Amino acid sequence: MNVSFAKKSSPYPHWEYSNPEFDSLIRIVPERGGLITEWRSEGKELLYFDLERFLDKDKSVRGGIPILFPICGDLSEGYLVGGKKYFLKQHGFARDLPWSICLTKDNLGITLKLIDSNDSRSSFPFSFTLQMDVYLKEKSLEILVKIYNQSQDSMPFCFGLHPYFKVSNLQKIKIDGLPGKCIDQTNMKVTNASDQIRILDKGVDFLSYPACSIKLFDFLSRNVIELIHQEPMDTNVIWTNPPRQMVCLEPWTSPRNSLVTGDRKLEIKPEEYIELFTTFKHDSF
Numbered sequence: 001m002n003v004s005f006a007k008k009s010s011p012y013p014h015w016e017y018s019n020p021e022f023d024s025l026i027r028i029v030p031e032r033g034g035l036i037t038e039w040r041s042e043g044k045e046l047l048y049f050d051l052e053r054f055l056d057k058d059k060s061v062r063g064g065i066p067i068l069f070p071i072c073g074d075l076s077e078g079y080l081v082g083g084k085k086y087f088l089k090q091h092g093f094a095r096d097l098p099w100s101i102c103l104t105k106d107n108l109g110i111t112l113k114l115i116d117s118n119d120s121r122s123s124f125p126f127s128f129t130l131q132m133d134v135y136l137k138e139k140s141l142e143i144l145v146k147i148y149n150q151s152q153d154s155m156p157f158c159f160g161l162h163p164y165f166k167v168s169n170l171q172k173i174k175i176d177g178l179p180g181k182c183i184d185q186t187n188m189k190v191t192n193a194s195d196q197i198r199i200l201d202k203g204v205d206f207l208s209y210p211a212c213s214i215k216l217f218d219f220l221s222r223n224v225i226e227l228i229h230q231e232p233m234d235t236n237v238i239w240t241n242p243p244r245q246m247v248c249l250e251p252w253t254s255p256r257n258s259l260v261t262g263d264r265k266l267e268i269k270p271e272e273y274i275e276l277f278t279t280f281k282h283d284s285f
Contacts, residue, residue: 005103011051015101017110022138034099034112034132036065041139041282044223048164048246062244067132068160069094070124073256081125088123094130109135126151139283145276149268156259156267159276160252167245168220170201175238176215182208200247205239207255216247217285226281227251232266233276251278
């Protein structure tokens with residue numbers, strides 16, 4: 001397979017992995033939280049990415065595929081480990097720390113890796129290795145996550161991805177595959193998913209537990225993005241932030257605050273690991 005993997009400097013420093021056969025590529029900035037900034041499939045750029053905001057390191061990123069770990073959402077009241085309270089910022093620290101990058105062993109994708117540090121242990125007192133293998137396939141992006149607990153105690157965590165998908169017009173899209181009910185995360189009340197879909201252009205932030213894949217249809221570009229869930233990474237958040245013309249289809253393992261409530265909280269025993277899978281597919285209609 002004629003793939004290319006190279007470090008580039010324009011339009012910003014990044015690594016590029018491309019497959020000319022599929023006219024596809026991804027761009028990654030490992031130093032900025034292992035961030036995938038661009039995904040091109042069949043020559044079409046699918047991700048929304050605010051470059052101006054990205055270049056201002058004092059601001060949070062708006063675009064690409066940020067990585068959420070060891071929590072998704074917020075944890076305002078902190079959590080207890082061994083009788084001591086720890087606090088984590090919104091979506092955890094993984095999206096802010098530098099990662100390493102290399103080719104996968106089969107050269108079919110890239111491997112991003114984050115290892116615990118003094119910075120991480122100050123808010124999350126565990127030794128771990130977080131590895132994310134990203135495979136650029138024809139019309140799809142397949143992601144395999146391995147989280148190793150190298151501590152002497154069980155390690156609680158949540159993991160998620162926060163992909164920003166570009167749309168032509170928030171009033172000209174459709175989302176299929178959602179269950180009837182969802183949780184509006186602005187007030188944490190149960191509501192109808194159909195009511196949320198009707199106000200995508202006003203701004204939404206809701207969580208659901210789909211039984212099947214979710215599809216995002218853009219009627220102007222004729223693109224369709226499909227998020228294929230695999231348990232336990234089958235919690236879904238949909239977020240819009242107008243006037244930005246984008247929709248976030250976010251696969252999470254657990255809802256916000258789960259390290260405190262225990263709701264779908266995951267734990268890895270000492271010296272063990274867990275694997276998580278998710279796939280994004282692209283097509284035209």
